Amino acid sequence: MSLLIPNWTLSARCFGIGISSFVLRRTSDVFYTLGLLPGIYFDTVLSSLLVQFVALVAIKVCILPSRFDVAWRAFFLGSCLNLGLTLAVYTLEYQNIGMYCVALSIFHWSEYMMQSTFxxxxxxxxxxxxxxxxxxxxxxxxxxxxxxxxxxIWPSSKLPNLISNIGISMVIFGECLRKSAMWTAKSNFNHYVQFEKDEEHELVTHGVYALFRHPSYVGWFWWSIGTQLILFNPVCVVLYAIASWKFFNDRIYSEEMTLLKFFGTKYAEYQGRVGIGIPFISGFIVPIINSETTAADETSGSKKDE
Known part of the structure; x- marks a missing residue:
C-alpha cells in the first residue's frame, strides 16, 4: 500500500501517528472534564508508551522495507513532538526542554516535507x-x-522566563523565514551547494528573497540561537552564535561564487540591491564595472598617451 502514495504523504502520516498518544491524551482530558468518560482517563506514561509501541509495530508491518527509512524517521520526529508537547503542556519544570523538543522535531520533519514536495x-x-x-x-x-x-546546579534557571520566551519568538521567526524561502524557491532550493547549473535553475529574487539574499540561512541562523535561549543555555548561546556565523560565512562565500558563475551580472546586480541579513557577512562580492565609465577611462588614457 505504501507504494501508492508519495514519500511526503507517507512521512506526513507517520509523523501524525507519532503524535497520536498526545492527541488521545488531550482528547481524553476534554471528555473526562465533561464527564463523558467516567472512570477512563488516558493519563499515564505507560499508556502513552503502549500507544507509541503499537504504532511503531503497525508501521513496521505495513510499510515496505524499501520505504521504512522514510517512515520510521517521520514517526521518530512525531514522537519527539509528542514528548515535547506533553512536557510543555503538562509540566512547568520541564516546559523549556519540551519547547526545545517541539522546535527540533518540527524543523527536521518540515525540512524533509518541503524538499520532497518541491x-x-x-x-x-x-x-x-x-x-x-x-x-x-x-x-x-x-x-x-x-x-x-x-x-x-540551578533548577529555577530552567523555568519559563522572558529569555526563553524571546527564544521561542526567534525560533518561530527563523522557522517561518526558512520555510518561506524554501516555498518561494521551490525546485530551485537544495540542501547542498550546487556547483553545476541545472537547465531549469532560475535566479529567485522575489518574495523573501527581495528582503535577504539567503533567507533560508538567515532563518536557520536565528533559529539555532533561539533554541539555546529557550533552554537558557548562556554558554551555548555564545558558542552557537559563533559556530553558526562561521558556518554561514564560509558557505555563503562559496555559494555566491557559484551563483556569480551561473548568473553573472544579473546576480551581481542583485547583490547590490539586497543584503544578506546575518551581521557582518558580506558574501563573495565582485564590483560591477560601469561600461560608460570604463569607456571614458579608456578614452582619457588614450589622450594621455598621445
Missing part, C-alpha cells in the same frame, strides 16, 4: 537533516549537557 527526485532520508555533519551532532549534545548541568 524536489522529489533529489529527496533522500538525508533530507530530514538529522545527521548532516559531526559538528551538528556535537552542538546538539553540548546543548543537552549544558542544560542538564545547569538544571542540577
Amino acid at each position: 524536489n522529489p527526485l533529489t529527496t533522500t532520508v538525508e533530507s530530514y537533516m538529522l545527521y548532516h555533519s559531526n559538528a551538528y551532532v556535537v552542538a546538539f549534545l553540548a546543548a543537552l549537557v549544558e542544560y542538564a548541568v545547569e538544571y542540577y
